Amino acid sequence: GIQVEQSPPDLILQEGANSTLRCNFSDSVNNLQWFHQNPWGQLINLFYIPSGTKQNGRLSATTVATERYSLLYISSSQTTDSGVYFCAVAASGGSNYKLTFGKGTLLTVNP
Amino acid sequence: GAGVSQSPRYKVAKRGQDVALRCDPISGHVSLFWYQQALGQGPEFLTYFQNEAQLDKSGLPSDRFFAERPEGSVSTLKIQRTQQEDSAVYLCASSLNRRDRQGSGGNTIYFGEGSWLTVV
Numbered sequence: 193g194i195q196v197e198q199s200p201p202d203l204i205l206q207e208g209a210n211s212t213l214r215c216n217f218s219d220s221v222n223n224l225q226w227f228h229q230n231p232w233g234q235l236i237n238l239f240y241i242p243s244g245t246k247q248n249g250r251l252s253a254t255t256v257a258t259e260r261y262s263l264l265y266i267s268s269s270q271t272t273d274s275g276v277y278f279c280a281v282a283a284s285g286g287s288n289y290k291l292t293f294g295k296g297t298l299l300t301v302n303p
Numbered sequence: 304g305a306g307v308s309q310s311p312r313y314k315v316a317k318r319g320q321d322v323a324l325r326c327d328p329i330s331g332h333v334s335l336f337w338y339q340q341a342l343g344q345g346p347e348f349l350t351y352f353q354n355e356a357q358l359d360k361s362g363l364p365s366d367r368f369f370a371e372r373p374e375g376s377v378s379t380l381k382i383q384r385t386q387q388e389d390s391a392v393y394l395c396a397s398s399l400n401r402r403d404r405q406g407s408g409g410n411t412i413y414f415g416e417g418s419w420l421t422v423v
Contacts, residue, residue, distance in 0.1 A: 235414035293345030
């Protein structure tokens with residue numbers, strides 16, 4: 193099956209700093225989503241982005257499908273951004289609903 | 304409610320006990336998913352429904368796991384004769400399954416808060 197690698201595994205920032213999280217995947221995809229899992233376990237959908245670039249406030253994401261990676265940018269980080277960020281993909285030619293998740297990036301934003 | 308609702312939020316079961324986990328998806332969402340998340344890992348796919356039809360159950364780890372969605376809305380994940388390795392968070396998610404107004408694609412999925420199962 194498709195492999196999803198996220199980096200870095202852990203990231204510690206001071207409030208106000210910017211960061212870039214990366215997701216590499218091993219095959220072409222027709223579905224890619226970024227999620228934030230807060231400390232209480234709730235998974236929040238950030239972006240549906242199988243290709244292209246999107247922005248939502250301080251967050252933006254870019255997927256370069258031909259090179260099999262996606263980036264999540266967090267600007268002016270806040271303590272509430274802490275948690276685990278997951279990238280999840282579904283391989284083209286397969287079931288586009290069946291997401292494979294990476295292991296996540298644990299982000300800690302200190303005040 | 305506006306989001307995906309799951310119950311119970313926390314369940315402690317004795318080994319060998321049967322458990323039932325409920326999911327109430329977002330109203331009007333055609334697709335419903337169950338995922339299992341072990342501590343420190345990403346969620347793993349269990350099963351998928353489109354309306355009342357279970358189209359994919361390839362992720363269910365054993366025949367002790369059973370899911371249903373008889374009327375195409377609420378779903379129940381049942382685990383029979385629970386084992387310690389079943390301890391995990393069980394996440395339900397739903398999606399519209401058609402392009403929405405924001406153009407984000409009908410595949411955008413929304414998760415519930417999860418049911419935390421501990422088998423002792």
